[in-house]
Amino acid sequence: MTQESGKGIVCIGSVLWDVIGRSASHMRQGSDVPGRITRLPGGVAMNIAMTLVRFGHAPILLTAIGRDPEGDELAAACADLGMDIDHVYRSDDLPTDRYMAVEGANGLIAAIADAHSLEAAGNKILRPLQTGPLGSGQAPFRGHVALDGNLTQTLLEQIARDPAFGAADLRVAPASPGKAERLLPFLNHRRATLYVNLEEAGLLCQTVFGASRDAAVGLLQKGALRVLVTDGGNTATEGDAAGLISQTPPEVLVTRVTGAGDTFMAAHIAAEAGGADRDTALTRALHAAATYVSGDTPL
Template identity: 30%
Template sequence: MGREAKNKNGIPVVIGGMVLDIHSIASTPLSLKTTTPGKNEFIPGGVARNIAECLSKLGTKSFMISALGCDLPGDILLQQWKSTGLPVAGIQQGSNITTASVSNVFDTDGELIAGIASVESIEKHVTPQWIRQFTSNVYSAPLVMVDANLTPEALQASCQMAADLDVPVWFEPVSVAKSKRIASIASHITFASPNEHELIAMANALTREDSFYPIQKDKTGASIEALFKELKPAILVLLQKGIKYVLVTLGPDGAILCSQSGPSCLRECLKNTCFDGKKELFDMVSSRCPAEEYSYSTPYKGGSQLLVIHFPALPALVGRVSGAGDCLVGGVIASLCSGLNIMQSVSVGIASAKAAIEVKYNVPEKYDLADIAANAGNVYNAAKILFLESRL
């Protein structure tokens, strides 16, 4: 009872990178080993920061734990953060810190071609000691989100703290290389959101073998069923290591939600929510995505059920794809924190990603909640069970 009372006004905690993104957009086809005409833009970024901004614009405040330097990039990021009205107490800023930055190169279609990340300051300064100062924030949070820019030690400290306080954790892999940091924390993770390449890397890290290989889509064809068949062994590794929900993001093919809790998991919500005096997202989405539509019960006893649901992507005019995955995660978390169930929340995540794809920023300047709810309804109604199997 005490925990629920303290969680009444809690907000999600987001731990990870705040990064200044340098976006270089070619105006003509890219040429190697020479310059290409185009333009350079400076955009607030970082996986954790993008997710937190998305949360805010969907009506859910969050508490950010990160680090910035006392330099021009750091001042730009901190000023933008303050303009949102979000708490700054968890953001360490010091003259000995060099603000993290990432340089991304995009082709004329807005597709990411290459990127260079300089994010060592996140690993160096977002330490277990810094994170533990905010135990009270984690205690009252409905959920903690960690990104893999953190060191294994910082990830372990964050996840252990959340586990001790009975707070669910969302793990965002960031990249193929950093996704392997799941190895020591999988048992503490409730949600993970890898793309297919990160999924393979995570499965290899968890088994300590290189028995899983990248999927060759030209061999599996366009079928979602065939793609899932290829990914299933790796997905099972993550689920068997204790991760409750694995949300595999597939770009233009949408996403697949996987759980061993069977159909009954589809009506599950977070134990604690944070309306912050606003219920627009909950009310709008509930009217478009009736919860009872997926109110399954499980007839099986004593075993688990592997359930896989496919959520289709929405048609979009591509402006920039760099923030779409982060906004998908932000949309799901904001929805869960508002009291929506996992089916409704993933549908909102897909709708949030569509809005992000169509702008040139990592996160849209504003979300139209009516449009988000309408698009979420389209995804929700088109979602289908891809696989259901009783596992004894």
């Protein structure tokens, strides 16, 4: 698979089972309400890959999945969805990771990401890009690489300086505000595009921003090559040395939030991989995310 074929997009990071509880009620700490609980393939890398599949790509997954029954189910689900799992690291002694979240009508209430196996696997998941067959330090991969912040700080720092990634178009997301600072190695990186929300941008810049445009400016002033900053249903901004582009997403009824940022990122990558200009790519990404949170696309 190559970038030229339009199918060479590598997704590196968490691929796990999402256990999501959703209720139509407004919730607070201690709420006990009726709702639905689902278990679905998830994780940042997985969510990005699923959206890429919907846009006609066959993403290559680099992750860690256990050889336990849950891992076998998950690997089969990835393959059935049309993803390339040939290079996934399957561990005999690490369990398959999980993510658990509770969502109410007022958004995400709480979440816990158990990505310890991914962290424990470390750079074993990168071997196909470092020593072949996808690339190496001498013949680096030249396609898009989507990275998620569920990787450890050490591994992200390694990727930032590894010659095997020296020709890649790196697209990086923090996975959650709690892991935003893991992206610091890419804040001054010459090939990285950062996808963050308003809170994550503030954490990277150690301040509080009131709007996505201010956050984009702040990140660029910190040395970022290119950034995309979202703010829920408010205006999103894409910025680089050529200037800023801001757009407001479509108004929709929000029925889910987990995975919305990943959908935005994947749709943006897919649009640019297909030749879309900056303005068009941002529009497509915002519409894809709005459609996702409205519940009109498959989970």
